[in-house]
Amino acid sequence: MADDLIIAGEVIRPGQTKVVDVPLPDLYMHTALSMPVQVIRGRRKGPILFVSGAVHGDEIVGVEIIRRLIRSKRLKGLAGTLITIPVVNVYGFINQTRYLPDRRDLNRCFPGSEEGSLAARLANLFMTEVVQKCTHGIDLHTAAIHRDNLPQIRAALDNGAVEEMARAFNAPVIVNSGLIEGSLRFACQQAGVPVIVYEAGEALRFNELAIRAGVRGVLAVMRKIGMLAPSRTKQLKPLEPFVARSSTWVRAPQSGIFRMLMPMGAHVKKGDCLGMVAAPYGDEKSETQVLASCSGVIIGRTNIPLVNEGEALFHIARFNRPDEVADSVEAFNMVLDPATDTGVPEEQPII
Secondary structure (H helix, E strand, O other): OOOOEEEOOEEEOOOOEEEEEEEEOOOOOOOOEEEEEEEEEOOEEEEEEEEEOOOOOOOOHHHHHHHHHHHOHHHOOOEEEEEEEOOOOHHHHHOOOOOOOOOOOHHHOOOOOOOOOHHHHHHHHHHHHOHHHOOEEEEEEOOOOOEEEEEEEEEOOOOHHHHHHHHHHOOOEEEEOOOOOOOHHHHHHHOOOOEEEEEEEOOOOOOHHHHHHHHHHHHHHHHHOOOOOOOOOOOOOOOOOEEEOEEEEEEOOOOEEEEEOOOOOOEEOOOOEEEEEEOOOOOHHHOEEEEOOOOEEEEEEEOOOEEOOOOEEEEEEEOOOHHHHHHHHHHHHHHHOOOOOOOOOOOOOOO
16 A cells, blocks of 8 residues: 555554564674664654654663653644654663664764664664655754753754754754764755754753653644644743854863852853862862853753863853843743643653
């Protein structure tokens, strides 16, 4: 049938929900491995959206976002097809690491090849079995290990369809980020599939606010592109996302113990003291201030106080109106605070 969707030889027809195990190369112990792909097809035609998590194997916030997404009652009446891949980098996920066993970063290996490295083969499989069958995509990420990201969207806003999705997601910040060759976003653009990246939280940790924002954002994008009808329940007033003009990292001026003085989402001015780095034995003369190199809003930071000279400590995004961005971030946090029920969660929050 023309409307049939085929993934790894499995046929999924309109109105069906099916989990497809896409075969992967075995582990070296000859243990069979697969990448589970859950497909939910509406009876009505519409876009085909993929939502992927754990392209980096230790970025687990996306796994929980997808678990909640597919359980959401709001998917009733779905038009089109939702394809969710909670764990793309199964090898890294098993080993709780960002990379594949060959030490390659999967997000620098797209579109991959059938006869290349393990990373290239996995990238090629994902492109052929998932991406090339979709009309839109959302890729879920977190910061690297020992780092944290404010909920934000990374997108190339010169593409109209991408910008529409980025704004619909309703994260407080959009970073107009260029495409990096080898990334999933780059390969998707080459394939004609508009994709946005959601960044929030840190590796190997759940963050309830980041999870709630992710679920809500994916559902909002699905409404925007016509997969879901507008909600009949009272909706929170959307926050107008702010687009960053650029961003920069503030790095450790010396090695030592780092004390952070500014929180995530804070509005800082050039020259503000963001924290202190000191020798572990506490000599005041060894303390050095970490100063903001520009004015903006903190959208990323390190979470570990043991730093070497030159390590990235704060990620600052530049905006035309940074004070308004900071207010928007504060409002966003209030709406999705796990201590409140204003976000109308469908299950108990992770504490």
